[in-house]
Amino acid sequence: MRKSQIPVATLSNDSASTKRQLSFVTPKDLDRAWGLGLFYLKTPDDLDFEFARQFGRELIATGSPYRQLPQYGELEGFIALDNNQQIKLALRRERWGQHYPADIATFGRQLDAIGIAIIREVFRQSGIPEALWDRASGGYASGGGDAFLNFVHYDTRTPDWGLRPHTDYGFVTILDASAPGLQIEVGGDFEDVPVLPSHLIINFGEALNFITAHSNRAVNAVTHRVVSQQSTDPVRHSIVYFANPNLDGMLWQFDDAGKEQGSSKVQDLFAHLENSLTETR
Numbered sequence: 001m002r003k004s005q006i007p008v009a010t011l012s013n014d015s016a017s018t019k020r021q022l023s024f025v026t027p028k029d030l031d032r033a034w035g036l037g038l039f040y041l042k043t044p045d046d047l048d049f050e051f052a053r054q055f056g057r058e059l060i061a062t063g064s065p066y067r068q069l070p071q072y073g074e075l076e077g078f079i080a081l082d083n084n085q086q087i088k089l090a091l092r093r094e095r096w097g098q099h100y101p102a103d104i105a106t107f108g109r110q111l112d113a114i115g116i117a118i119i120r121e122v123f124r125q126s127g128i129p130e131a132l133w134d135r136a137s138g139g140y141a142s143g144g145g146d147a148f149l150n151f152v153h154y155d156t157r158t159p160d161w162g163l164r165p166h167t168d169y170g171f172v173t174i175l176d177a178s179a180p181g182l183q184i185e186v187g188g189d190f191e192d193v194p195v196l197p198s199h200l201i202i203n204f205g206e207a208l209n210f211i212t213a214h215s216n217r218a219v220n221a222v223t224h225r226v227v228s229q230q231s232t233d234p235v236r237h238s239i240v241y242f243a244n245p246n247l248d249g250m251l252w253q254f255d256d257a258g259k260e261q262g263s264s265k266v267q268d269l270f271a272h273l274e275n276s277l278t279e280t281r
């Protein structure tokens with residue numbers, strides 16, 4: 001896939017996340033982004049990505065104190081997965097202040113603001129009345145929900161997939177990758193998503209697909225993978241932010257009249273996905 005075919009969006013500069021507006025050059029670009037479930041976002045000027053990337057690169061050193069971080073459940077801590085090449089430091093929002101340096105916790109909050117601006121645009125396009133956005137998203141649209149900020153390294157000593165094909169479970173994923181490898185499924189074929197300098201890659205997940213399913217404009221949860229990384233490749237680091245619903249919450253489906261069309265416990269939706277997919281995040 002040529003990168004010109006993946007639409008590019010920008011975010012207006014306003015410090016209040018509820019006022020930041022996501023925009024595409026043409027309505028067709030927005031249609032394509034919603035249909036693909038993926039687009040590029042020009043990196044907002046106020047984000048200090050170099051600092052965050054440096055933090056991510058340093059984590060890998062054998063002497064890094066972050067390797068000693070306690071593991072919280074299956075999803076948080078310094079984690080090496082056994083079915084792909086990912087080694088990652090993963091923490092949900094509640095623990096950023098405790099374990100990340102202050103600047104990284106702040107950086108995570110800035111990604112929260114981007115995630116909120118994106119989900120609000122999805123809701124705006126959906127026709128779902130604004131009074132219901134908070135409920136539909138389990139609180140994420142107004143600053144709640146569950147968010148992860150993860151620093152990922154691909155270990156090429158493991159001869160395995162970079163990351164197996166999957167959809168993300170949550171609402172929105174924000175990705176900064178240092179090297180190529182990401183592919184998305186389009187019409188049954190996997191196509192490259194090249195790294196576009198000074199741009200983030202945004203993709204939509206299953207929970208967002210679920211809550212927009214009965215609205216004017218549903219979004220696609222894109223199937224994606226990372227091809228196996230070789231030791232001869234440039235080292236692939238990535239920074240990944242996941243905007244998710246709270247695991248113990250509910251998701252609601254509304255139409256553009258505000259009429260309830262369905263609902264699911266988050267855990268039920270995720271358990272259903274777990275049966276067909278190999279990797280959550």
Ligand SMILES: [Fe+2]
Nearest residue numbers: 167168224281
């Ligand atoms: Fe993913």
